[in-house]
Amino acid sequence: xxxxxxxxxxxxxxxxxxxxxxxxxxxxxxxxxxxxxxxxxxxxxxxxxxxxxxxxxxxxxxxxxxxxxxxxxxxxxxxxxxxxxxxxxxxxxxxxxxxxxxxxxxxxxxxxxxxxxxxxxxxxxxxxxxxxxxxxxxxxxxxxxxxxxxxxxxxxxxxxxxxxxxxxxxxxxxxxxxxxxxxxxxxxxxxxxxxxxxxxxxxxxxxxxxxxxxxxxxxxxxxxxxxxxxxxxxxxxxxxxxxxxxxxxxxxxxxxxxxxxxxxxxxxxxxxxxxxxxxxxxxxxxxxxxxxxxxxxxxxxxxxxxxxxxxxxxxxxxxxxxxxxxxxxxxxxxxxxxxxxxxxxxxxxxxxxxxxxxxxxxxxxxxxxxxxxxxx
Amino acid sequence: xxxxxxxxxxxxxxxxxxxxxxxxxxxxxxxxxxxxxxxxxxxxxxxxxxxxxxxxxxxxxxxxxxxxxxxxxxxxxxxxxxxxxxxxxxxxxxxxxxxxxxxxxxxxxxxxxxxxxxxxxxxxxxxxxxxxxxxxxxxxxxxxxxxxxxxxxxxxxxxxxxxxxxxxx
Numbered sequence: 199x200x201x202x203x204x205x206x207x208x209x210x211x212x213x214x215x216x217x218x219x220x221x222x223x224x225x226x227x228x229x230x231x232x233x234x235x236x237x238x239x240x241x242x243x244x245x246x247x248x249x250x251x252x253x254x255x256x257x258x259x260x261x262x263x264x265x266x267x268x269x270x271x272x273x274x275x276x277x278x279x280x281x282x283x284x285x286x287x288x289x290x291x292x293x294x295x296x297x298x299x300x301x302x303x304x305x306x307x308x309x310x311x312x313x314x315x316x317x318x319x320x321x322x323x324x325x326x327x328x329x330x331x332x333x334x335x336x337x338x339x340x341x342x343x344x345x346x347x348x349x350x351x352x353x354x355x356x357x358x359x360x361x362x363x364x365x366x367x368x369x370x371x372x373x374x375x376x377x378x379x380x381x382x383x384x385x386x387x388x389x390x391x392x393x394x395x396x397x398x399x400x401x402x403x404x405x406x407x408x409x410x411x412x413x414x415x416x417x418x419x420x421x422x423x424x425x426x427x428x429x430x431x432x433x434x435x436x437x438x439x440x441x442x443x444x445x446x447x448x449x450x451x452x453x454x455x456x457x458x459x460x461x462x463x464x465x466x467x468x469x470x471x472x473x474x475x476x477x478x479x480x481x482x483x484x485x486x487x488x489x490x491x492x493x494x495x496x497x498x499x500x501x502x503x504x505x506x507x508x509x510x511x512x513x514x515x516x517x518x519x520x521x522x523x524x525x526x527x528x529x530x531x532x533x534x535x536x537x538x539x540x541x542x543x544x545x546x547x548x549x550x551x552x553x554x555x556x557x558x559x560x561x562x563x564x565x566x567x568x569x570x571x572x573x574x
Numbered sequence: 575x576x577x578x579x580x581x582x583x584x585x586x587x588x589x590x591x592x593x594x595x596x597x598x599x600x601x602x603x604x605x606x607x608x609x610x611x612x613x614x615x616x617x618x619x620x621x622x623x624x625x626x627x628x629x630x631x632x633x634x635x636x637x638x639x640x641x642x643x644x645x646x647x648x649x650x651x652x653x654x655x656x657x658x659x660x661x662x663x664x665x666x667x668x669x670x671x672x673x674x675x676x677x678x679x680x681x682x683x684x685x686x687x688x689x690x691x692x693x694x695x696x697x698x699x700x701x702x703x704x705x706x707x708x709x710x711x712x713x714x715x716x717x718x719x720x721x722x723x724x725x726x727x728x729x730x731x732x733x734x735x736x737x738x739x740x741x742x743x
Binding site for chain 1: 591595597598608609612617626705717
Protein backbone atom coordinates (compact mmCIF):
# COMPACT_ATOMS: atom_id res chain seq x y z
CA UNK A 199 0.00 0.00 0.00
CA UNK A 200 1.28 3.48 -0.87
CA UNK A 201 1.88 6.00 1.85
CA UNK A 202 -0.75 8.48 2.96
CA UNK A 203 0.88 11.45 1.25
CA UNK A 204 0.85 9.74 -2.15
CA UNK A 205 -2.83 8.94 -1.76
CA UNK A 206 -3.50 12.46 -0.50
CA UNK A 207 -1.88 13.88 -3.62
CA UNK A 208 -4.17 11.72 -5.75
CA UNK A 209 -7.22 12.68 -3.67
CA UNK A 210 -6.48 16.41 -4.09
CA UNK A 211 -6.05 15.92 -7.83
CA UNK A 212 -9.31 13.94 -7.94
CA UNK A 213 -11.13 16.82 -6.25
CA UNK A 214 -9.54 19.36 -8.58
CA UNK A 215 -10.53 17.22 -11.54
CA UNK A 216 -14.20 17.61 -10.68
CA UNK A 217 -14.08 21.39 -11.14
CA UNK A 218 -16.83 22.82 -13.35
CA UNK A 219 -15.95 24.01 -16.86
CA UNK A 220 -15.02 27.71 -17.15
CA UNK A 221 -18.24 29.01 -18.71
CA UNK A 222 -18.60 32.78 -19.11
CA UNK A 223 -15.94 33.40 -16.47
CA UNK A 224 -14.52 36.47 -18.21
CA UNK A 225 -17.93 38.09 -18.78
CA UNK A 226 -19.04 37.59 -15.18
CA UNK A 227 -15.70 38.82 -13.84
CA UNK A 228 -15.93 41.93 -16.06
CA UNK A 229 -19.35 42.83 -14.70
CA UNK A 230 -18.26 42.47 -11.10
CA UNK A 231 -14.90 44.09 -11.78
CA UNK A 232 -16.48 47.18 -13.33
CA UNK A 233 -18.72 47.50 -10.30
CA UNK A 234 -15.69 47.35 -8.00
CA UNK A 235 -13.94 49.98 -10.09
CA UNK A 236 -16.91 52.35 -10.08
CA UNK A 237 -17.23 52.07 -6.31
CA UNK A 238 -13.53 52.59 -5.87
CA UNK A 239 -13.56 55.77 -7.93
CA UNK A 240 -16.61 57.09 -6.07
CA UNK A 241 -15.19 56.34 -2.66
CA UNK A 242 -11.81 57.80 -3.51
CA UNK A 243 -13.45 61.14 -4.20
CA UNK A 244 -15.53 60.89 -1.04
CA UNK A 245 -12.60 59.99 1.14
CA UNK A 246 -10.45 62.76 -0.22
CA UNK A 247 -13.26 65.18 0.47
CA UNK A 248 -13.79 63.82 3.95
CA UNK A 249 -10.13 63.96 4.85
CA UNK A 250 -8.84 67.01 3.09
CA UNK A 251 -11.98 69.02 2.58
CA UNK A 252 -12.95 69.24 6.21
CA UNK A 253 -11.42 72.66 6.52
CA UNK A 254 -14.48 74.19 4.90
CA UNK A 255 -17.06 71.70 6.10
CA UNK A 256 -19.31 72.68 9.00
CA UNK A 257 -19.64 69.98 11.58
CA UNK A 258 -20.92 69.24 15.04
CA UNK A 259 -18.48 68.20 17.70
CA UNK A 260 -19.99 65.71 20.08
CA UNK A 261 -22.78 67.25 22.16
CA UNK A 262 -21.57 70.35 23.89
CA UNK A 263 -18.73 71.65 21.90
CA UNK A 264 -17.16 74.70 23.36
CA UNK A 265 -15.13 77.13 21.29
CA UNK A 266 -11.94 75.17 20.89
CA UNK A 267 -8.81 76.85 22.07
CA UNK A 268 -5.56 75.43 20.74
CA UNK A 269 -4.81 72.30 22.67
CA UNK A 270 -2.10 72.91 25.19
CA UNK A 271 -0.65 70.66 27.78
CA UNK A 272 -1.78 71.95 31.15
CA UNK A 273 -1.36 68.85 33.26
CA UNK A 274 1.85 68.46 35.22
CA UNK A 275 3.82 65.52 33.98
CA UNK A 276 4.25 62.68 36.44
CA UNK A 277 7.42 60.73 36.84
CA UNK A 278 8.05 58.28 34.00
CA UNK A 279 8.60 55.58 36.61
CA UNK A 280 5.41 54.97 38.54
CA UNK A 281 5.60 53.74 42.09
CA UNK A 282 4.03 50.35 42.66
CA UNK A 283 1.59 51.72 45.21
CA UNK A 284 -1.80 52.63 43.72
CA UNK A 285 -3.76 55.71 44.72
CA UNK A 286 -7.43 56.42 43.96
CA UNK A 287 -8.05 57.18 40.30
CA UNK A 288 -8.49 60.89 39.61
CA UNK A 289 -11.48 62.00 37.55
CA UNK A 290 -10.42 62.95 34.05
CA UNK A 291 -11.16 66.44 32.84
CA UNK A 292 -13.16 66.65 29.62
CA UNK A 293 -12.36 68.95 26.76
CA UNK A 294 -13.42 69.13 23.15
CA UNK A 295 -10.84 69.29 20.41
CA UNK A 296 -10.83 71.83 17.64
CA UNK A 297 -11.85 71.31 14.06
CA UNK A 298 -9.42 69.60 11.76
CA UNK A 299 -7.48 71.97 9.57
CA UNK A 300 -5.50 70.33 6.79
CA UNK A 301 -3.13 73.28 6.73
CA UNK A 302 -1.66 72.72 10.17
CA UNK A 303 -0.66 69.78 12.39
CA UNK A 304 -3.61 68.50 14.37
CA UNK A 305 -2.74 68.31 18.04
CA UNK A 306 -4.35 65.99 20.54
CA UNK A 307 -3.75 65.98 24.29
CA UNK A 308 -0.28 66.16 25.80
CA UNK A 309 1.20 67.71 22.66
CA UNK A 310 0.68 64.56 20.57
CA UNK A 311 0.15 65.12 16.85
CA UNK A 312 -1.89 63.23 14.26
CA UNK A 313 0.69 62.32 11.62
CA UNK A 314 -1.43 60.07 9.41
CA UNK A 315 -5.02 59.02 8.89
CA UNK A 316 -6.26 56.03 6.95
CA UNK A 317 -9.66 54.91 5.83
CA UNK A 318 -10.49 51.58 4.26
CA UNK A 319 -13.43 51.50 1.92
CA UNK A 320 -14.98 48.09 1.70
CA UNK A 321 -16.29 47.22 -1.69
CA UNK A 322 -17.47 44.02 -3.28
CA UNK A 323 -16.30 40.71 -1.92
CA UNK A 324 -13.60 41.14 0.72
CA UNK A 325 -11.07 43.48 -0.79
CA UNK A 326 -10.92 47.02 0.49
CA UNK A 327 -9.16 50.08 -0.82
CA UNK A 328 -7.26 52.09 1.73
CA UNK A 329 -6.59 55.79 1.42
CA UNK A 330 -4.09 57.67 3.51
CA UNK A 331 -3.56 61.30 4.39
CA UNK A 332 -0.14 62.11 5.77
CA UNK A 333 1.33 65.07 7.58
CA UNK A 334 4.07 66.71 5.57
CA UNK A 335 6.26 67.94 8.41
CA UNK A 336 8.19 70.25 6.12
CA UNK A 337 5.10 72.30 5.32
CA UNK A 338 2.89 71.40 8.29
CA UNK A 339 0.11 70.41 5.89
CA UNK A 340 -1.71 67.15 5.29
CA UNK A 341 -1.54 65.53 1.85
CA UNK A 342 -3.20 62.50 0.38
CA UNK A 343 -0.65 59.78 -0.27
CA UNK A 344 -0.15 58.99 -3.93
CA UNK A 345 0.02 55.28 -4.57
CA UNK A 346 -2.09 52.33 -3.61
CA UNK A 347 -0.82 50.97 -0.33
CA UNK A 348 -2.62 48.96 2.31
CA UNK A 349 -0.80 50.16 5.40
CA UNK A 350 1.25 53.15 6.38
CA UNK A 351 3.79 53.44 9.21
CA UNK A 352 4.80 57.00 10.13
CA UNK A 353 8.41 57.50 11.10
CA UNK A 354 9.71 59.95 13.65
CA UNK A 355 11.08 62.07 10.83
CA UNK A 356 9.62 63.00 7.49
CA UNK A 357 9.55 59.51 6.05
CA UNK A 358 6.83 56.88 6.10
CA UNK A 359 7.02 53.15 5.49
CA UNK A 360 4.23 51.71 3.35
CA UNK A 361 3.54 48.11 2.57
CA UNK A 362 1.01 45.76 1.01
CA UNK A 363 -1.52 46.90 -1.54
CA UNK A 364 -1.02 46.69 -5.31
CA UNK A 365 1.86 49.18 -5.32
CA UNK A 366 3.93 47.31 -2.75
CA UNK A 367 2.62 43.76 -2.86
CA UNK A 368 5.91 42.10 -2.11
CA UNK A 369 8.03 44.95 -0.80
CA UNK A 370 8.19 47.74 1.71
CA UNK A 371 8.57 51.27 0.41
CA UNK A 372 10.04 54.25 2.23
CA UNK A 373 8.13 57.28 1.01
CA UNK A 374 7.70 60.97 1.67
CA UNK A 375 4.33 62.46 2.59
CA UNK A 376 3.86 63.28 -1.08
CA UNK A 377 4.38 59.66 -2.11
CA UNK A 378 7.90 60.00 -3.52
CA UNK A 379 9.51 56.60 -3.10
CA UNK A 380 12.91 57.04 -1.48
CA UNK A 381 13.71 53.37 -1.15
CA UNK A 382 12.22 50.01 -2.07
CA UNK A 383 13.10 47.24 0.36
CA UNK A 384 12.60 44.04 -1.63
CA UNK A 385 11.05 42.01 1.16
CA UNK A 386 7.45 41.47 2.19
CA UNK A 387 6.46 42.40 5.72
CA UNK A 388 5.00 39.23 7.22
CA UNK A 389 2.80 39.02 10.27
CA UNK A 390 3.20 42.60 11.49
CA UNK A 391 3.87 46.13 10.26
CA UNK A 392 7.41 47.47 9.96
CA UNK A 393 8.65 49.54 12.89
CA UNK A 394 10.83 52.63 12.80
CA UNK A 395 13.67 52.88 15.29
CA UNK A 396 13.12 55.66 17.85
CA UNK A 397 15.54 57.97 16.03
CA UNK A 398 14.17 57.11 12.58
CA UNK A 399 17.54 55.89 11.32
CA UNK A 400 16.52 52.27 10.77
CA UNK A 401 13.47 50.28 9.84
CA UNK A 402 12.64 46.91 11.38
CA UNK A 403 10.73 44.66 8.98
CA UNK A 404 9.33 41.28 10.08
CA UNK A 405 10.00 38.87 7.22
CA UNK A 406 9.25 35.23 6.59
CA UNK A 407 12.58 34.02 7.93
CA UNK A 408 12.98 36.39 10.88
CA UNK A 409 13.41 40.13 11.00
CA UNK A 410 15.29 42.56 8.85
CA UNK A 411 16.96 45.79 9.89
CA UNK A 412 17.15 48.27 7.03
CA UNK A 413 18.61 51.70 6.52
CA UNK A 414 16.00 53.92 4.86
CA UNK A 415 18.67 55.61 2.76
CA UNK A 416 20.75 52.75 1.44
CA UNK A 417 20.88 49.00 0.84
CA UNK A 418 22.84 46.58 3.01
CA UNK A 419 19.88 45.22 4.96
CA UNK A 420 20.61 42.59 7.57
CA UNK A 421 18.27 39.70 8.31
CA UNK A 422 18.30 37.92 11.65
CA UNK A 423 16.56 34.75 12.74
CA UNK A 424 14.99 34.78 16.20
CA UNK A 425 15.56 31.69 18.31
CA UNK A 426 11.97 31.23 19.45
CA UNK A 427 8.74 30.91 17.54
CA UNK A 428 6.43 33.89 17.34
CA UNK A 429 2.78 33.47 18.31
CA UNK A 430 0.09 33.68 15.60
CA UNK A 431 -0.31 37.36 16.32
CA UNK A 432 3.28 38.52 16.48
CA UNK A 433 4.74 41.95 17.00
CA UNK A 434 8.17 43.44 16.71
CA UNK A 435 9.29 46.59 18.44
CA UNK A 436 12.36 48.64 19.17
CA UNK A 437 13.26 49.28 22.78
CA UNK A 438 13.50 52.98 23.65
CA UNK A 439 17.28 53.23 23.36
CA UNK A 440 17.18 51.95 19.78
CA UNK A 441 19.81 49.26 20.32
CA UNK A 442 17.52 46.30 21.01
CA UNK A 443 14.48 44.65 19.49
CA UNK A 444 11.69 42.83 21.32
CA UNK A 445 9.99 39.76 19.87
CA UNK A 446 7.34 37.70 21.72
CA UNK A 447 7.83 33.95 21.90
CA UNK A 448 4.90 31.56 21.89
CA UNK A 449 4.22 29.25 24.77
CA UNK A 450 5.23 25.79 23.53
CA UNK A 451 2.83 24.20 26.00
CA UNK A 452 -0.12 25.98 24.40
CA UNK A 453 -2.06 23.57 22.21
CA UNK A 454 -2.36 25.12 18.78
CA UNK A 455 -5.87 25.50 17.56
CA UNK A 456 -7.68 27.03 14.61
CA UNK A 457 -10.20 28.51 17.02
CA UNK A 458 -7.86 30.36 19.35
CA UNK A 459 -4.65 32.27 18.73
CA UNK A 460 -1.40 31.20 20.36
CA UNK A 461 -0.43 32.55 23.75
CA UNK A 462 2.89 34.30 24.20
CA UNK A 463 5.01 33.23 27.15
CA UNK A 464 8.18 35.31 26.93
CA UNK A 465 9.44 38.50 25.41
CA UNK A 466 12.83 37.91 23.83
CA UNK A 467 15.19 40.85 23.51
CA UNK A 468 17.68 40.81 20.62
CA UNK A 469 20.59 43.05 19.78
CA UNK A 470 19.65 45.20 16.78
CA UNK A 471 23.28 45.13 15.67
CA UNK A 472 24.17 41.44 15.94
CA UNK A 473 20.73 39.83 16.05
CA UNK A 474 21.84 37.80 19.09
CA UNK A 475 19.41 36.99 21.89
CA UNK A 476 20.34 39.23 24.81
CA UNK A 477 17.76 38.22 27.40
CA UNK A 478 14.22 36.96 27.86
CA UNK A 479 11.54 38.03 30.26
CA UNK A 480 8.18 36.50 31.06
CA UNK A 481 5.29 38.25 29.35
CA UNK A 482 2.00 36.90 28.09
CA UNK A 483 1.04 39.96 26.04
CA UNK A 484 2.77 41.36 22.99
CA UNK A 485 3.95 44.98 22.75
CA UNK A 486 1.72 47.11 20.52
CA UNK A 487 4.84 48.41 18.78
CA UNK A 488 7.73 50.74 19.37
CA UNK A 489 5.26 53.49 20.31
CA UNK A 490 4.13 51.33 23.24
CA UNK A 491 7.41 51.42 25.18
CA UNK A 492 7.78 53.78 28.15
CA UNK A 493 10.75 56.12 27.67
CA UNK A 494 12.57 54.42 30.55
CA UNK A 495 11.74 50.91 29.29
CA UNK A 496 10.20 49.85 32.59
CA UNK A 497 6.68 49.54 31.19
CA UNK A 498 5.22 48.56 27.87
CA UNK A 499 1.73 48.62 26.40
CA UNK A 500 0.68 45.15 25.33
CA UNK A 501 -2.20 43.25 23.80
CA UNK A 502 -3.17 39.65 23.68
CA UNK A 503 -4.78 38.25 20.53
CA UNK A 504 -5.42 40.40 17.48
CA UNK A 505 -5.29 44.13 16.90
CA UNK A 506 -8.58 44.85 18.64
CA UNK A 507 -7.76 43.45 22.06
CA UNK A 508 -7.59 45.47 25.24
CA UNK A 509 -4.42 47.48 25.77
CA UNK A 510 -2.65 46.56 28.99
CA UNK A 511 -0.02 48.61 30.77
CA UNK A 512 2.55 45.95 31.64
CA UNK A 513 5.49 46.01 34.03
CA UNK A 514 8.50 44.74 32.09
CA UNK A 515 10.31 43.54 35.22
CA UNK A 516 7.86 40.72 35.84
CA UNK A 517 5.26 40.85 33.06
CA UNK A 518 2.49 41.81 35.45
CA UNK A 519 -0.47 43.97 34.48
CA UNK A 520 -0.53 47.49 35.95
CA UNK A 521 -3.73 48.77 34.30
CA UNK A 522 -6.07 48.16 31.40
CA UNK A 523 -6.60 51.13 29.10
CA UNK A 524 -9.50 51.96 26.83
CA UNK A 525 -8.96 52.94 23.21
CA UNK A 526 -8.04 51.17 20.01
CA UNK A 527 -4.45 52.39 19.97
CA UNK A 528 -1.98 54.17 22.22
CA UNK A 529 1.31 56.00 22.28
CA UNK A 530 3.74 56.89 25.04
CA UNK A 531 4.58 60.57 25.38
CA UNK A 532 8.13 61.69 26.10
CA UNK A 533 7.26 62.58 29.70
CA UNK A 534 6.03 59.07 30.51
CA UNK A 535 2.32 59.74 30.17
CA UNK A 536 0.21 57.64 27.84
CA UNK A 537 -2.30 58.74 25.22
CA UNK A 538 -4.98 56.29 24.08
CA UNK A 539 -7.29 57.06 21.19
CA UNK A 540 -9.83 55.84 18.71
CA UNK A 541 -11.90 57.70 16.13
CA UNK A 542 -14.13 59.42 18.70
CA UNK A 543 -12.14 59.98 21.88
CA UNK A 544 -8.63 60.58 23.12
CA UNK A 545 -7.62 59.99 26.72
CA UNK A 546 -4.47 61.07 28.49
CA UNK A 547 -3.29 58.73 31.24
CA UNK A 548 -0.68 59.19 33.90
CA UNK A 549 2.26 56.82 34.17
CA UNK A 550 0.15 54.40 36.22
CA UNK A 551 -2.47 54.22 33.50
CA UNK A 552 -5.02 56.36 35.32
CA UNK A 553 -7.05 58.67 33.06
CA UNK A 554 -6.37 62.33 33.76
CA UNK A 555 -7.87 64.08 30.76
CA UNK A 556 -10.31 63.13 28.05
CA UNK A 557 -11.39 64.84 24.83
CA UNK A 558 -13.80 64.26 21.99
CA UNK A 559 -12.81 64.29 18.34
CA UNK A 560 -14.84 65.99 15.62
CA UNK A 561 -17.18 63.79 13.62
CA UNK A 562 -14.91 63.98 10.58
CA UNK A 563 -12.64 61.46 12.25
CA UNK A 564 -15.30 58.74 12.40
CA UNK A 565 -14.19 55.60 10.63
CA UNK A 566 -10.59 56.73 10.33
CA UNK A 567 -7.55 54.97 11.70
CA UNK A 568 -5.31 57.55 13.33
CA UNK A 569 -1.55 57.43 13.63
CA UNK A 570 -0.23 59.63 16.38
CA UNK A 571 3.25 60.88 17.15
CA UNK A 572 4.30 61.84 20.66
CA UNK A 573 4.83 65.40 19.45
CA UNK A 574 6.97 67.56 17.25
CA UNK B 575 -9.66 50.13 -20.30
CA UNK B 576 -7.81 49.91 -23.60
CA UNK B 577 -8.97 47.23 -26.02
CA UNK B 578 -5.55 45.59 -25.96
CA UNK B 579 -5.81 45.17 -22.18
CA UNK B 580 -9.38 43.87 -22.50
CA UNK B 581 -8.14 41.30 -25.01
CA UNK B 582 -5.32 40.38 -22.71
CA UNK B 583 -7.74 39.80 -19.82
CA UNK B 584 -9.97 37.64 -22.03
CA UNK B 585 -6.98 35.59 -23.11
CA UNK B 586 -5.79 35.22 -19.54
CA UNK B 587 -9.16 33.89 -18.37
CA UNK B 588 -9.38 31.54 -21.35
CA UNK B 589 -5.92 30.19 -20.67
CA UNK B 590 -5.94 30.02 -16.88
CA UNK B 591 -9.63 29.77 -15.97
CA UNK B 592 -9.74 26.00 -15.78
CA UNK B 593 -6.59 25.84 -13.71
CA UNK B 594 -7.99 28.38 -11.24
CA UNK B 595 -11.25 26.47 -11.01
CA UNK B 596 -9.34 23.30 -10.20
CA UNK B 597 -7.63 25.03 -7.29
CA UNK B 598 -10.92 26.54 -6.10
CA UNK B 599 -12.75 23.22 -6.32
CA UNK B 600 -10.00 21.42 -4.44
CA UNK B 601 -10.40 23.97 -1.66
CA UNK B 602 -14.18 24.17 -1.57
CA UNK B 603 -15.34 20.76 -2.78
CA UNK B 604 -18.34 22.55 -4.24
CA UNK B 605 -18.81 23.52 -7.89
CA UNK B 606 -20.87 26.62 -7.20
CA UNK B 607 -18.58 27.87 -4.42
CA UNK B 608 -15.56 27.25 -6.65
CA UNK B 609 -17.08 29.28 -9.49
CA UNK B 610 -17.97 32.13 -7.15
CA UNK B 611 -14.48 32.14 -5.64
CA UNK B 612 -12.80 32.30 -9.05
CA UNK B 613 -15.22 34.91 -10.36
CA UNK B 614 -14.56 37.11 -7.33
CA UNK B 615 -10.78 36.81 -7.73
CA UNK B 616 -10.99 37.54 -11.46
CA UNK B 617 -13.26 40.52 -10.83
CA UNK B 618 -10.69 42.03 -8.50
CA UNK B 619 -7.99 41.32 -11.05
CA UNK B 620 -10.05 42.97 -13.79
CA UNK B 621 -10.64 46.06 -11.67
CA UNK B 622 -6.87 46.49 -11.38
CA UNK B 623 -5.83 44.91 -14.65
CA UNK B 624 -3.74 47.84 -15.98
CA UNK B 625 -1.62 47.63 -12.83
CA UNK B 626 -1.36 43.90 -12.30
CA UNK B 627 -1.55 42.37 -15.77
CA UNK B 628 2.19 41.75 -15.82
CA UNK B 629 1.88 39.32 -12.93
CA UNK B 630 -1.80 38.44 -13.09
CA UNK B 631 -1.44 34.75 -12.33
CA UNK B 632 0.28 35.32 -8.99
CA UNK B 633 -2.17 38.10 -8.10
CA UNK B 634 -5.26 36.00 -8.81
CA UNK B 635 -3.94 32.92 -7.07
CA UNK B 636 -3.10 34.95 -3.99
CA UNK B 637 -6.60 36.43 -3.87
CA UNK B 638 -8.09 33.00 -4.41
CA UNK B 639 -6.34 31.52 -1.42
CA UNK B 640 -6.74 34.53 0.83
CA UNK B 641 -10.44 34.98 0.09
CA UNK B 642 -10.95 31.33 0.91
CA UNK B 643 -9.18 31.53 4.25
CA UNK B 644 -10.24 35.06 5.18
CA UNK B 645 -12.78 33.61 7.54
CA UNK B 646 -10.02 31.83 9.42
CA UNK B 647 -10.47 31.97 13.17
CA UNK B 648 -13.92 33.48 12.96
CA UNK B 649 -16.03 31.16 15.05
CA UNK B 650 -19.04 29.76 13.29
CA UNK B 651 -17.92 30.79 9.84
CA UNK B 652 -16.22 27.61 8.77
CA UNK B 653 -17.87 25.30 6.37
CA UNK B 654 -15.88 22.20 6.96
CA UNK B 655 -17.65 18.90 7.20
CA UNK B 656 -17.75 17.52 10.70
CA UNK B 657 -16.02 14.26 11.46
CA UNK B 658 -19.37 12.63 11.89
CA UNK B 659 -20.16 13.50 8.28
CA UNK B 660 -17.16 11.71 6.89
CA UNK B 661 -18.77 8.71 5.25
CA UNK B 662 -17.87 5.14 5.72
CA UNK B 663 -16.16 3.70 2.73
CA UNK B 664 -18.59 1.92 0.53
CA UNK B 665 -17.76 -1.15 -1.43
CA UNK B 666 -14.45 -2.01 0.08
CA UNK B 667 -14.76 -5.31 -1.67
CA UNK B 668 -14.64 -3.56 -5.00
CA UNK B 669 -11.63 -1.34 -4.33
CA UNK B 670 -8.15 -1.97 -3.32
CA UNK B 671 -6.71 -0.28 -0.26
CA UNK B 672 -5.28 2.73 -2.08
CA UNK B 673 -8.47 3.59 -3.90
CA UNK B 674 -10.46 3.23 -0.71
CA UNK B 675 -8.04 5.45 1.17
CA UNK B 676 -8.13 8.06 -1.56
CA UNK B 677 -11.88 8.22 -1.30
CA UNK B 678 -11.76 8.54 2.45
CA UNK B 679 -8.99 11.14 2.23
CA UNK B 680 -11.00 13.21 -0.19
CA UNK B 681 -13.85 13.46 2.29
CA UNK B 682 -11.53 13.95 5.24
CA UNK B 683 -9.79 16.75 3.37
CA UNK B 684 -13.04 18.67 3.19
CA UNK B 685 -13.45 18.36 6.94
CA UNK B 686 -10.26 20.33 7.61
CA UNK B 687 -10.29 24.04 8.44
CA UNK B 688 -9.97 26.27 5.37
CA UNK B 689 -6.40 27.35 6.11
CA UNK B 690 -5.11 23.82 6.50
CA UNK B 691 -6.92 22.80 3.33
CA UNK B 692 -5.39 25.74 1.46
CA UNK B 693 -1.93 24.70 2.62
CA UNK B 694 -2.47 21.12 1.43
CA UNK B 695 -3.85 22.25 -1.93
CA UNK B 696 -0.84 24.46 -2.51
CA UNK B 697 1.57 21.74 -1.48
CA UNK B 698 -0.05 18.69 -3.08
CA UNK B 699 -1.97 20.08 -6.07
CA UNK B 700 0.33 22.90 -7.08
CA UNK B 701 3.54 21.37 -5.74
CA UNK B 702 4.52 24.68 -4.19
CA UNK B 703 7.39 24.84 -1.72
CA UNK B 704 6.86 25.76 1.91
CA UNK B 705 8.34 29.19 1.21
CA UNK B 706 6.10 29.81 -1.82
CA UNK B 707 3.06 28.69 0.15
CA UNK B 708 3.98 31.01 3.02
CA UNK B 709 4.37 33.96 0.68
CA UNK B 710 1.01 33.35 -0.98
CA UNK B 711 -0.78 32.96 2.34
CA UNK B 712 1.05 35.86 4.00
CA UNK B 713 2.39 33.79 6.86
CA UNK B 714 5.68 32.36 8.00
CA UNK B 715 7.17 29.16 6.57
CA UNK B 716 7.06 27.74 10.09
CA UNK B 717 3.31 28.30 10.17
CA UNK B 718 2.91 26.49 6.84
CA UNK B 719 4.95 23.58 8.15
CA UNK B 720 2.95 23.35 11.36
CA UNK B 721 -0.39 23.70 9.55
CA UNK B 722 0.63 21.01 7.11
CA UNK B 723 1.80 18.74 9.89
CA UNK B 724 -1.40 19.20 11.86
CA UNK B 725 -3.51 18.64 8.75
CA UNK B 726 -1.73 15.37 7.95
CA UNK B 727 -2.10 14.21 11.54
CA UNK B 728 -5.80 14.99 11.40
CA UNK B 729 -6.18 13.16 8.11
CA UNK B 730 -4.44 10.12 9.52
CA UNK B 731 -6.78 10.24 12.48
CA UNK B 732 -9.87 10.62 10.30
CA UNK B 733 -8.90 8.02 7.74
CA UNK B 734 -7.82 5.64 10.44
CA UNK B 735 -11.10 6.16 12.21
CA UNK B 736 -13.34 5.45 9.24
CA UNK B 737 -11.21 2.96 7.41
CA UNK B 738 -9.71 0.42 9.71
CA UNK B 739 -8.26 -1.49 6.77
CA UNK B 740 -5.77 -3.47 8.71
CA UNK B 741 -8.37 -4.33 11.32
CA UNK B 742 -10.73 -5.61 8.65
CA UNK B 743 -8.29 -8.09 7.29
